[in-house]
Structures are given as C-alpha cells and as structure tokens.
Amino acid sequence: MKKLLVFLKDYKKETVLAPLFKLLEAFFELMVPLVMAAIIDRGISGADTPFIWKMGGVLLGLGIVGLISAVTAQFFAAKAAVGFATKLRQALFDHIQGFSFTNIDKTGTEVLITRMTSDINQVQSGVNMVLRLFLRSPIIVFGAMIMAFTIDVKSALIFVVAIPVLAVIVFGILLVSLPLYKKVQTGLEKVLGITRENLTGVRVIRAFHQEAEEEERFEEANKALAALQMHVGKISACMNPVTYIVVNAATIALIYTGAVQVNIGNLTQGEVIAIINYMSQILVELIKLANLIITVTKALASADRVATVLEEESSPESDLMVTDGQGTTGAEMPYMCFKQVSLTYEGAGDKSLENIDFIVNRGDTIGVIGGTGSGKSSLINLIPRFYPVTEGGIYLEGKNIAEIPEQELRKRIGMVPQKAVLFKGTIRSNLQWGKEDATEEEMWEALERAQAAEVVRGKEGQLDAVVEQNGKNFSGGQRQRLTIARALVRRPDILILDDSASALDYATDAKLRQSIRGLGREMTTFIVSQRASSIRHADRIVVMEDGEMAAVGTHDELLAGCEVYQEIYYSQYPDQRP
Numbered sequence: 001m002k003k004l005l006v007f008l009k010d011y012k013k014e015t016v017l018a019p020l021f022k023l024l025e026a027f028f029e030l031m032v033p034l035v036m037a038a039i040i041d042r043g044i045s046g047a048d049t050p051f052i053w054k055m056g057g058v059l060l061g062l063g064i065v066g067l068i069s070a071v072t073a074q075f076f077a078a079k080a081a082v083g084f085a086t087k088l089r090q091a092l093f094d095h096i097q098g099f100s101f102t103n104i105d106k107t108g109t110e111v112l113i114t115r116m117t118s119d120i121n122q123v124q125s126g127v128n129m130v131l132r133l134f135l136r137s138p139i140i141v142f143g144a145m146i147m148a149f150t151i152d153v154k155s156a157l158i159f160v161v162a163i164p165v166l167a168v169i170v171f172g173i174l175l176v177s178l179p180l181y182k183k184v185q186t187g188l189e190k191v192l193g194i195t196r197e198n199l200t201g202v203r204v205i206r207a208f209h210q211e212a213e214e215e216e217r218f219e220e221a222n223k224a225l226a227a228l229q230m231h232v233g234k235i236s237a238c239m240n241p242v243t244y245i246v247v248n249a250a251t252i253a254l255i256y257t258g259a260v261q262v263n264i265g266n267l268t269q270g271e272v273i274a275i276i277n278y279m280s281q282i283l284v285e286l287i288k289l290a291n292l293i294i295t296v297t298k299a300l301a302s303a304d305r306v307a308t309v310l311e312e313e314s315s316p317e318s319d320l321m322v323t324d325g326q327g328t329t330g331a332e333m334p335y336m337c338f339k340q341v342s343l344t345y346e347g348a349g350d351k352s353l354e355n356i357d358f359i360v361n362r363g364d365t366i367g368v369i370g371g372t373g374s375g376k377s378s379l380i381n382l383i384p385r386f387y388p389v390t391e392g393g394i395y396l397e398g399k400n401i402a403e404i405p406e407q408e409l410r411k412r413i414g415m416v417p418q419k420a421v422l423f424k425g426t427i428r429s430n431l432q433w434g435k436e437d438a439t440e441e442e443m444w445e446a447l448e449r450a451q452a453a454e455v456v457r458g459k460e461g462q463l464d465a466v467v468e469q470n471g472k473n474f475s476g477g478q479r480q481r482l483t484i485a486r487a488l489v490r491r492p493d494i495l496i497l498d499d500s501a502s503a504l505d506y507a508t509d510a511k512l513r514q515s516i517r518g519l520g521r522e523m524t525t526f527i528v529s530q531r532a533s534s535i536r537h538a539d540r541i542v543v544m545e546d547g548e549m550a551a552v553g554t555h556d557e558l559l560a561g562c563e564v565y566q567e568i569y570y571s572q573y574p575d576q577r578p
Helices: 002-044 049-097 101-107 109-133 136-151 153-200 202-207 211-237 239-263 269-311 376-381 406-411 427-431 440-449 453-457 476-488 506-517 555-561 563-572
Strands: 336-343 353-360 365-370 391-396 413-416 494-498 524-528 540-545 548-553
Touching (some): 002 049, 002 109, 002 136, 002 269, 049 269, 101 109, 153 211, 153 269, 211 239, 353 391, 353 548, 365 563, 376 524, 406 413, 427 440, 440 476, 540 555, 548 563
Parallel strands (some): 365 540, 494 524
Antiparallel strands (some): 336 353
16 A cells, blocks of 8 residues: 555645544544533533523534534545545556556456456545544544543543453454455456456357356356355454444443442533543444444555556566577668567467578568467567567567567557457547548548448548447448558558458458558568468468468468468368369
C-alpha cells in the first residue's frame, strides 16, 4: 500500500482536511454527554426550564456544526479517494500498455482486468474509509475514556479493561482475515477467467454442445469462491457480536458501579448517564472501526496485488543473444537476414523455433507455410520484436533489430494479425491507427488495395460509418479487409500478413495479392498462410515444420524437392498429384 500512496501527492490538502474535519466532529460529539448530564442534574432536577432550553440550543448547535463538519470531511475524503483511484488506474493502464507479449502471456488477461477493476475499487473504498474514520474512531474511543476519567475514576477503570479486550478482538480478526481476502480475489480471477473464456468461445461451445460441461465448470469455480467468501465472511461477522458482548458487559458493570456511586453520593444521575453515553459512543465507534478494518483489510490485499503488477518489469523484447559475434554493415548483408534464430518462450521447456536462417531482399514477397503449430506465427512475431530472440539475430539493413528503437522499428512495419481486431469508433478512426494524418485519398487507396472499398461505400457515412466494439457489425471477411487496409495506409517498408485472409474467398484473396504486388519493390511482404495458393507466387517460400525450417525456395523448387511442401500442396490440389 505504501508504494501506491504516491498517487495521493496531488491531494495533500484533501488528505489533511478530511481527517481534521472528522476530528472536529468527534470533539463536538464528545461534548454531548456533558451537556446531557448538565440538563439532567441542573435542568430536570432543579426544574430549571430556561436552562433546559438553553442547553437544548447548545445540543442543536453541536449537532449542526457536527453535521457540517461530517459533510465537509466526506467531501474531501471522496475527492481524494476518487482522484487517487483515477490516477492509479491510469498509471496501471499505462504500465500494462508497456508490457511485452511475454508479460501479458505470463500474467494473464483476466488477472489484469481484475486488477484494473475490482482491486482498484477496493483500494479506493479503503482510502475513503481511512480518511474518514481512521483518526475519528480511535479519538472517540480514547476521548470517551478520558472524559469518563474526568467524571469518575472508579467507573472509568472499566473502560481501561474493556478497550484492550476490544482491541485484541478487532486486530485478531484482522490478522486472520487478511490472507483470506487475498484468496478471495484470486478466486474471483478464476471465475472471471472462465467467464471470459466462455464469452469469447461461445460459438465453439455451442457448436460442440458443451454448454452443460461449461456450466458445471463455472458452477464449481463459483461455489469455491462462494465457500471462501462465506468462510472469511463468518470470521469477519464475528467482530460485531463479540464486541457487542464486551461492550454490553462493560455497560452492565458501569450501571452497577454507577448505581453504587449514586447511592453513596459520589456521583449524580446525570454523570452516570454521561458515562453510559460514553460507553455507547465507544460501541458505535467500534462497530464503525470493525467495518473500517474489514474494508481496509480488503483494500490492503487488493493494494498488494495492484502493486505486484506495477512492479512487474516489462520483459526486454530487445534482449537478443547475438551468437554470431560478427560486426555487420549494410554493405555486407542483404535487406533482411535471419541468422541462426531460435526462440524459447518464457516458462517453456523446449525451443519453439530453432536455427532459422534465410535472407530477404528488398521488395521480396516471402511466403511462410507449415502445419498447425509449426511456428509460422512465432517466426513473424520476431520481426516487430513482439517476443525476444533467444539465440541468433535478425538484421534489417545490416543492423540488428535489437539496436533499433522499438518505436522506430514498428513504424516501418504494417502488421495484420491472425485475429482481425477493429476498435469502437468509425472506419476513419480505425484507419488512422495506421497513419494518424492520413488523407481521405490515402485511405481510399488503401481500401481499394485491401478490396474493402466496396464494403465502405455500402455503409451509411462511408468513412465515418460507425464501428462497434470488436467490429461486431462487420462480417469476418470485412473485418480482415479493413485491418489489411489499416496496415496499408501507412505504406510500410515491411508488411506482415499473418494468415489474415483466411476468411476471404479465393477470388478476393487473389485480387488482394495482385493489388499488393502492384506496390512494386518498395514494400517487403511476409505472407503467412495455410493456403498454398496464397503463397505460391512468392519470391521465396519458407516451409516450417515443428519449429524448424524444413526448406526455403520458390514454389517450383519446393514442389520438386521438399516433402513437407509437397504434402501440403497436394492435400489441397489432389488432382495435380503426379
């Protein structure tokens, strides 16, 4: 929690004023029993009606000033807590944006979502409650005890016994429940993970009629979370009844002691009432303190989890192990060169890619083909440094891409991932992701080349047509064409199409490839595809098998001498099998 307090630095005034106004409210509240004692002992006993009205006015004034103080304190506490949560949420979001793919894979999407939402909300509630009650409740408790001592020492000794007992109960429950609340948040993450998985894979679940199994899996996780919440809830719920028992026992002792003291003339009836009121105040404040402890316990557990994400260092995507040891220059190497490249994902036992070695000339079209899980996407994800090369090196114009600033490298690359992703907004705003200052002419040219112009012209508003979240108001093929246009609008030096035409029919796919070839030698293109037809006209085709490069060459060369490529090609064109 200490590491997160830096986000309160812009709310120093509010964090000071909120407790101060609460202390002012507490001071006025501690005066009420004394005024009541005066009304009983002097006004009622002496039948002094004007004095009763006078003290009644004082009570009303104390109530009004206390109310104003409480509202003011709540305003400052809320302002500080909301501002703190806003800055923390923004800082966490910015930090996550700097995560590498390795970090995101390791942490998990559902974990990050829980940290951004539930955990930060818990921390916000904790900050609000602390600013309001952290000073007020102890001041009322100890202030009431001190005020009782000013009335009668013997009766006040009961406070001295009761308060430590209550403190042991409250903080004992705190120590037991704190680790359990951490487990509750972890259980919540599991439920969120299953929910997210089901929502994103709902079509697959229904296609395979797995609704009952998924309901059972969710029910199991949900029941585990509920059981854990019930367990920690029962422990926390013990706080109120146990504190009531102690306080009521102390109240009984006070009444008995007070009655004896009144009987022998050491105390007045009003003073006994004042002492009992102070005990009642302690009871009310301890109930508030118990709720504060529960809220703060949850907040501390959540704060630790948020701090863990903030402390997570982004994996160095440029941390390449260049094993060739050669000093290279642009004159010595082609446009792009993969030299003995290997990749091992973090936490994986074996290499996902091993000894990838081939060259790429400027303007070449490179096809990448292979079976499922052969490493095609892993290979092209190394070019924009989504994952770090663990052995070897990738060179661009003679320079190791590890030495090229990440922003500069990715500005030169147009990436179209396997899953077509559009963002809520308009077609124009989505295309501007590729080039912020793109003109309408450039956008339409990119749409024409991506075979998406017809789609846009058919929409109301055309470029300003609404795109819903995840582009759900477009079909799969339309989304793919728009994402390709988004990459083309920046006219990148390197275009990477990662199986991004899978939803297109063969005719549209052919037109797309012909349109991209029309850009000439100014753009180097990598096409990852399961279709042999999509890459057969590439300048070079890299054939992947089990994370290794089975062969590299032209379509004719591979068809003549590569068994893996032959198997893929003839499985799609059996009528051409010799």
